[in-house]
Amino acid sequence: MERETVVKWLKFISFGFLLLGGLNWLFIGLFEADIIGGIFGGADSAASRVIFSLVGISAVILLTIVLVKAFAKMEEPKKATTQTKTAASE
Numbered sequence: 140m141e142r143e144t145v146v147k148w149l150k151f152i153s154f155g156f157l158l159l160g161g162l163n164w165l166f167i168g169l170f171e172a173d174i175i176g177g178i179f180g181g182a183d184s185a186a187s188r189v190i191f192s193l194v195g196i197s198a199v200i201l202l203t204i205v206l207v208k209a210f211a212k213m214e215e216p217k218k219a220t221t222q223t224k225t226a227a228s229e
Contacts, residue, residue, distance in 0.1 A: 150204060153197035160194030 159175070166172045179186035 146204070149200060153200045156190075156194050156197035157201060160191070160197075163194075 163173065163175045166174050173182055175190050176182035176184070176187050179190065181187065182191075
């Protein structure tokens with residue numbers, strides 16, 4: 140599989156887990172109901188802990204992707220400026 144395809148799927152899956160976690164926190168905040176815990180046998184069950192861990196890992200993955208893109212965009216003007224200076228000096 141190509142790298143871009145892997146990143147695309149990784150973003151899609153991570154976004155899904157992040158959405159699931161965000162909605163769960165919405166229900167906890169508004170209704171004091173832990174949906175994930177209710178489905179998987181309580182917040183202390185192994186399955187709930189795995190889901191909660193995947194939500195956290197997804198947040199880190201998406202944050203990393205966003206920061207890498209942001210830093211890449213910050214570097215683009217520097218590269219263009221360097222190339223312009225080199226071309227002007229020739």
